[in-house]
Amino acid sequence: MTSVVFAISDGNLASDLTGILRELGDYEVRGQATTTDQARDLVARVQPEVLFVHEEIGPQPLHQTVRDLSAGYPDTSVLVISGARTSGKVIKALEAGARGVVAHPFAYEDVSSNASTARQWSEAIRATRKGIARVVSQRGSVVTVAGSKGGVGTTTIATHLALDYLAEKPDGRVCLVDADVEKGDVGAILEARQGVSIADVAKVADDMTAQTVNDALIHHETGIRLLLAPADVRAAEYVTPVALRAIVTVLREEFDLVVLDAGGHVSPTQAAAVEAADEVLIVTTADVMAVRAMRLRIQAWESLGVRHEAECKVLVN
Ligand SMILES: Nc1ncnc2c1ncn2[C@@H]1O[C@H](COP(=O)(O)OP(=O)(O)OP(=O)(O)O)[C@@H](O)[C@H]1O
Ligand SMILES: [Mg+2]
Known part of the structure; x- marks a missing residue:
């Protein structure tokens, strides 16, 4: 099971996403934060493989939050949820350290492919870190x-x-x-x-x-x-x-x-x-x-x- 955490203040949006992830199988939603501060606490506690952040989360600016979380937890993949996925928004999100941008309203295929890429990234980073730890300890x-x-x-x-x-x-x-x-x-x-x-x-x-x-x-x-x-x-x-x-x-x-x-x-x-x-x-x-x-x-x-x-x-x- 891939552990997932939401940083989403909109209840409907969160339940839509939960529904799709449930259909996809293999994803377990481990918590939802409704503010950026809560998101920091939740990620620190759960250290999920995938974090979905809605662009309208506050009070701290979206990109600062994405930047801090992706730098602080390199094996957590961050996906930004955006109402209008323009290339400018995608570039800004990726520059901040996100792994992708998911469009809202959600499309099953879009969520599926983004979540799958994010999960693979997180798994690869975790495997590499384990390998490095083993080499160092030996x-x-x-x-x-x-x-x-x-x-x-x-x-x-x-x-x-x-x-x-x-x-x-x-x-x-x-x-x-x-x-x-x-x-x-x-x-x-x-x-x-x-x-x-x-x-x-x-x-x-x-x-x-x-x-x-x-x-x-x-x-x-x-x-x-x-x-x-x-x-x-x-x-x-x-x-x-x-x-x-x-x-x-x-x-x-x-x-x-x-x-x-x-x-x-x-x-x-x-x-x-x-x-x-x-x-x-x-x-x-x-x-x-x-x-x-x-x-x-x-x-x-x-x-x-x-x-x-x-x-x-x-x-x-
Ligand atoms: N602390 C010591 N107590 C008693 N004998 C020693 C001690 N250190 C060295 N020797 C003796 O001195 C001789 C030369 O030692 P060793 O072969 O270890 O020196 P080396 O610096 O490796 O020499 P080489 O340049 O030929 O390689 C040996 O016979 C060794 O047993
Ligand atoms: Mg010698």
Whole structure:
């Protein structure tokens, strides 16, 4: 049943419309407001799929009311009822946000087609909003761990981050990605055997599905999933920034937490990993060289528009 609300002060007009909607079936009139103020309250309460507004409703101007209600309740379709449906009136109503103008005296076909279009619009908006809500709620977090230089403990920290999350949330879905593609050592640290790598997934980046990415993941005995760096350094070139972004997008849908080991060396892949992350952790040691390297790195990210300094966390290892 499509829920319908009237903003009509004329009793005869309301009962004529009720009669036609009843004949059409599938429409349920959930209330009638006789002033614009009542209409606002009623729409807020019922949030109907379709609202019929008579052009003579007051005291507030018709188009202001239509504008406010269609903006405030985007999945309620507004139909204006007009005694003389001139093109000027139709344009004004549509500009205010109405979905159509129904002529009065009513014609069965006219009410039927307008109501049906309005209902379809409302259903489409509702479905889209539900879909968006689902996508948003499913998005996992992406944390990129990058080193100020090589050897500062980036891989150790990234690995422990993934393991600690799982220790705290044993049902959590965690993926550790070795995005240090030229010299990745996540596999070595976790003693994971090399199967397919991130490069194999990157090769099909243009045509990637969740299945492609899932097939490349290693189920590690700790419970985390691993996407390893390629064993052959020549394959690293497949992991372009575009491919890495596509991989992260898929993983975000599948996991609660995605940790990227972005390595300690300046590269476009590292910048892409930093850009794609919700949180960036820069690992450094406390020596002057490492801290200086870190500052230069952050400045580079800032000037490339990849990341602001204030958005990076620093971990002194
Ligand atoms: N907090 C720590 N406590 C003890 N050992 C650590 C710690 N952090 C790093 N290490 C050790 O330091 C070594 C280098 O660490 P790791 O491989 O994590 O560094 P990295 O920055 O990833 O290096 P690379 O640039 O080679 O990728 C490893 O042997 C690791 O076990
Ligand atoms: Mg490393």
